[in-house]
Amino acid sequence: MQRFDIPAMTCGHCVKTITQAVQSVDAAAQVQAELATHSIGVTSSASVASLSAAIAAAGYANTVKA
Template structure:
């Protein structure tokens, strides 16, 4: 599982945008996002850097968190 902290994810609309961004890099990714804590858990076969790049491209400032 990969974990991200996304400070500019503050609402349900942001969660949908984050999910779309991650699934653009890996359509099979499982995404669990919590806007209250601004944390995202992702199950994906893609490397962390690929998912982080997709989030950055979508306008989300994602910081990886060590599990």
């Protein structure tokens, strides 16, 4: 599972938008959002770079958690 910090993710609508962005890259991706920590976990076969780019294209700056 790859983790992303997304500071601007503050509500359910944000989660839905980010999930749709991730699944536009990999329809089978599983996304686990944690609003309290403004982060998501993604299980996907897609590259981290492509997932990050999709999240950014949806309007959400993000950083990959090590």
